[in-house]
Amino acid sequence: xxxxxxxxxxxxxxxxxxxxxxxxxxxxxxxxxxxxxxxxxxxxxxxxxxxxxxx
Numbered sequence: 001x002x003x004x005x006x007x008x009x010x011x012x013x014x015x016x017x018x019x020x021x022x023x024x025x026x027x028x029x030x031x032x033x034x035x036x037x038x039x040x041x042x043x044x045x046x047x048x049x050x051x052x053x054x055x
Contacts, residue, residue, distance in 0.1 A: 007037050 014030025017023070 004037070004041075007033065011037060 011030045011033035014033065015027050016030075018025070018027025018030060
């Protein structure tokens, strides 16, 4: 859980820093981190063996 919070805070900080300092690459990188986090949460990948079917 702490990893999700840190990932969200880091991505948000990069987006805000990129916008404030007029650095589009930094803002895009932060947006990509946030998009990757959102994709992972929406896809529901738990990382358990249950995702692979019957063993």
